[in-house]
Amino acid sequence: MNLRTFSKGGVHPEEYKLTDNEPAVVAPLPKMAVFPLSQHIGAPANAVVKRGDHVKVGTLIAEAGGFVSAPVFSSVSGTVTKVDTAIDATGYRKPAIIITVEGDEWEEGIDRSDTLVTIDDRPDLTPESIIEKVKWAGITGMGGAGFPTHVKLSPPPSAHADCLIINAVECEPYITADYRLMMEHADEILVGVQLLMTAAKVDKGYIGIEENKPKAIALFETKVKNLNMDISVVALRQKYPQGGEKQLVEAVTGRQVPPPPAIPVNVGAIVQNVGTAFAVYQAVMKNKPLFERYTTVTGKRLEKPTNFIARMGTPMADLIEACGGLPEGEVKVLAGGPMMGRALTSTEVPVCKGTNCVTVLSGSDARRKTAQPCIRCAKCVAVCPMGLEPYLLSALSQQQMWEEAEKEMVTSCMECGSCMFTCPAHRPLLDNIRRGKGTVMGIIKARNAKK
Secondary structure, eight states, rough: OOOOOOOOOBBOOOOOOOTTTTTOOOOOOOSSSESSSSSSSSSOEEEOTTTTOOOOOEEEEEEEEOOSSOOOOOOOOSSEEEEEEEEOSSSEEEEEEEEEEOOOOOOTOOSSSOOOOOOOTTTTTTTTHHHHHHHHHBBOTTTOOOBBHHHHHSSOTTTOOOOEEEEOOOSSSSHHHHHHHHHHHHHHOOOOOOOOHHHHHEEEEEEEETTOOHHHHHHHHHHHTOOOSEEEEEOOOOOTTSSSHHHHHHHHOOOOOOOOOOOOGGGTTTEEEEHHHHHHHHHHHHHOOOEEEEEEETTTTTTSSSEEEETTTTTTHHHHHHTTTOOOOEEEEEETTTTTOOSSSSSTTTOOOOOOOEEEGGGGGSSOOOOOOOOOOOHHHHHHOOOOOOOHHHHHTTTTTTHHHHTTTGGOOOOOOOOHHHOTTTTOOHHHHHHHHHHHHHHHHHHHHTT
């Protein structure tokens, strides 16, 4: 098998795919559901419900706040308790809608059957109608970045795409949500891929899957042979962070995406997560807005690590409890995997559109080792997939030398954590760089607003 990969850096974390053979189960309904209005990159959604309103599963509760934004739909039926704020995965309080759950009543018009609807069944579809349906459904990147999908499918006239790349890599060492989705809904995903290709007006599609998922590679290689569109399965060498957009574009096509503000479409590629393809199928073919997703809840000492089909708004505490509860002793709970996930200040944080995993670290895994002075070994430089100098960016951020940090391209950091993973001195490189990147991006935004 000819395995492809990206050229710069990368690491090989030890793998703990504890749930790869665990079929997804439907998560229990919460008693109270919380819907943050910023589940995507861009302007927050604007609430269209108020306290006392009754909603159903699939009711629009917040409309998009701009072009780069996405609406929010209720995943539960019940009564709006309040439109207030709630803590999200960042640890900060953000605008949110809180709903008390009462039963499970769905909006009419959502097709809940398992009947597969194919492209041939819908000759009426056009690129414009698909994009409009994706926009209506509130679909965003399901890999965690949360970029509104309709925006990706509507690039500026100066950018022309010639291929669609489906990100089915899932390179984080614990997460299996995308893998289980692929094994359980391959046909629906492939219809979603065809819809995305039609919307993007491209003739070539790729599905990138790492070598540690041989069953998924074999399954999709068999199924793409029966399609009328040109879709190829690309087997990738196992290396983190292969799921990064720029790394995946290089691995699949050999094209390198320039530094920001360049994005994949500037080199002719549109990248979409495999979960996004499934959500597009459900929206266009089943009239189902995005309000639930596959989510892995895992940890070495969890009693029963599980893949869930979880409704948005479900507190992560509910999913952890369904896995047997938190283990005794020292624990750290992450929204996401151990490489890019964020430590939670509360397990009451809700599942959102980008929640692909909840990781429970325990014992020594939950503790950071004491940081030591930098020994100038340059390991962080060697593993950086963006070709940056993490030790320098970290120091510049610590010293608040923002102009220098901008010149050293701190905004190109993809926050993958490879530098911190490999640092023998256990320095908090990513923490410092994240802080510096956020500050510099704010400075750039303010500077551009004055122009």
